[in-house]
Structure formats: C-alpha cells, structure tokens
Amino acid sequence: MELLLLLLVLGLTGASPLEDNKVCPPHSRPWQVSLQDGRRRCSGALVNKWWLVTSAACAPTSTSAIASLGEHDVTADEGTEQHIAVAEVIPHSPYRSPLHSLALVRLAQPARFDQHVQPIGLPARCPQPGESCSVSGWGSTVPNQNESPKLLKCLTVPVVDDQTCINSFPGYLFWSLGMVCAGGADAAGCLNDKGAVLECGGQLQGVQWFSLGCQNAANPSVYTKLCKYIEWMRRVMDSHTPTTTSARPMTSANP
Structure with a gap:
C-alpha cells in the first residue's frame, strides 16, 4: 500500500521514480x-x-x-x-x-x-587504468535508447586497461594506440553523444569514438587518446x- 501511495504522489507531482540523476550541475563544465x-x-x-x-x-x-x-x-x-x-x-x-x-x-x-x-587544458600526461574520470555530453544515458538532447549529462567512469577494452570489442573494431577506454561493468558508462568529452583531473583526455557502453552496459566506451x-x-x-x-x-x- 505504501508503494502504491508513493507512485501516486510521484505521478501527481510529475516526477518519476526512474528520473535521470545523471544531469550535470548547470554550467559545471564551462569547456x-x-x-x-x-x-x-x-x-x-x-x-x-x-x-x-x-x-x-x-x-x-x-x-x-x-x-x-x-x-x-x-x-x-x-x-x-x-x-x-x-x-x-x-x-x-x-x-x-x-x-x-x-x-x-x-x-x-x-x-x-x-x-x-x-x-579546458590539453593533457600533460596520459590517463592511467583505474583513474576516475568524468564524461559529459548531451544524449541518452540508457543503453539502446535514443533521447533528444536537452540537459548536459555527466558520468563518473574509471579508465580501463587496454586488454580489458580489447576483449570487449565487437568483430568490426580493431585496437589502436590512439584509443583509451572508460566505463564498464562497475560503472554507468553509457552516454550516447558523438564527441562526448572525457576529462581526468581537469585535463582533456578524450572525445568519444565508439559508445560501446550504450550497446552493452558491461562494456567500456572508447575515446580518442588525446595525449597521443x-x-x-x-x-x-x-x-x-x-x-x-x-x-x-x-x-x-x-x-
């Protein structure tokens, strides 16, 4: 009964129990x-x-x-x-x-x-596996779901080591030294925005190449490794x- 009442209240107020909590604080990514x-x-x-x-x-x-x-x-x-x-x-x-x-x-x-x-500053170093970074962009954060751009989204994602990333690639992709991967099974790594920005420690470390995390949430997404x-x-x-x-x-x- 309490759950039904909660759902009724959310419906009356226009809210949703599944409301997206991945929206960036407004203007927190001025770059x-x-x-x-x-x-x-x-x-x-x-x-x-x-x-x-x-x-x-x-x-x-x-x-x-x-x-x-x-x-x-x-x-x-x-x-x-x-x-x-x-x-x-x-x-x-x-x-x-x-x-x-x-x-x-x-x-x-x-x-x-x-x-x-x-x-935003260009990278003075390359990102390291396990490093916590932020990816931001406009678009869907739900795998296999399209969404019209509206509010800027932000995700916190870990950098993934190269071999783990390679193991997740579909047959049509090949590894490049110009790639870096972030996201994966322990992180919400879906942000479907071509060119989404990967920032680590205040430095620009990547722009989105393939949003593999939006095809399968267990996979990391691929970014251009800008330090190269x-x-x-x-x-x-x-x-x-x-x-x-x-x-x-x-x-x-x-x-």
Whole structure:
C-alpha cells in the first residue's frame, strides 16, 4: 500500500521514480561545446579562445555549422550562451578505423571567457587504468535508447586497461594506440553523444569514438587518446590561428 501511495504522489507531482540523476550541475563544465550542423547535434571541448576539439564523427561538414558555448539546456535560451559560426574544420587524416578519430574546429570569432565559458587544458600526461574520470555530453544515458538532447549529462567512469577494452570489442573494431577506454561493468558508462568529452583531473583526455557502453552496459566506451596527439594539435593551431577575425574556408590537413 505504501508503494502504491508513493507512485501516486510521484505521478501527481510529475516526477518519476526512474528520473535521470545523471544531469550535470548547470554550467559545471564551462569547456563543453554543443556543435550543431543541420539537424545533427554533438559535443566538443573548448581548448582556447579560437579552437575546439571533437571526434571525426562530430566534425562539422558545412559552413553553416554553429558552436554553442555556455550551454546547459540546449532547448532553452538561458542567457549564458555564445553562438559562434564555425570557420574551419581540420580533421586528423586519414580517418579510417582503427587509425584516428579527432578534428580541430576553429571558431569564426574568438570566444569570450566568463564564468560560463572557459577552456579546458590539453593533457600533460596520459590517463592511467583505474583513474576516475568524468564524461559529459548531451544524449541518452540508457543503453539502446535514443533521447533528444536537452540537459548536459555527466558520468563518473574509471579508465580501463587496454586488454580489458580489447576483449570487449565487437568483430568490426580493431585496437589502436590512439584509443583509451572508460566505463564498464562497475560503472554507468553509457552516454550516447558523438564527441562526448572525457576529462581526468581537469585535463582533456578524450572525445568519444565508439559508445560501446550504450550497446552493452558491461562494456567500456572508447575515446580518442588525446595525449597521443598533442604535437599534431599544437602544430595545427599554431599554423591556422588567424591574426584577424576574418573567417577562412573549411579545410583539412595531413598529420
């Protein structure tokens, strides 16, 4: 009887006993960026006033793409957002699994840093097995369930050793030294957002490559191991950062 009464109260108040508790504290990830390219929306991370890092699958393909900074609820105008056009996209090429999956995205105008918009530091080291990290993005946190993006989600996930990750791979995937895995059987590791951001100790350590944890909750998800790409990222940003705010065409660059 008490359970029935509780369910009735929850129903009357519009709450749900299964309400998602994975929503980030609003604006607690000021480096998180929502990239919208037509109907597609996914994530990236702001690393300085001009540049974002995202996955190959999230890299914008049109000159009408918009990067939204300072977002939490992507369905509402919160007054904290900066919506900036994408000027240039430079994927790490060639992209061909299991080689590389990342892209640098340059903004048409520099971001304005404030309490809602701040960059995240590039990795000064590689993540270690067992290390506790955070993954954030917009999208479903329920395996095998689609969800329209709304509120930014956050999960705490452990970094998984390479062999454990390899053992979980389906037949169509192959291991790469450019991969790092996090999540798995002892953690809620499903966040279905291409380009979801993996942060460890205040450093950007990955962007989502394959959300294996959303196909099977026992599996870790795969992220680009950004500590392996520091030299490439710095070289691209040094050579492509504009001296003026004029936009340049979208392009690509070899590693």
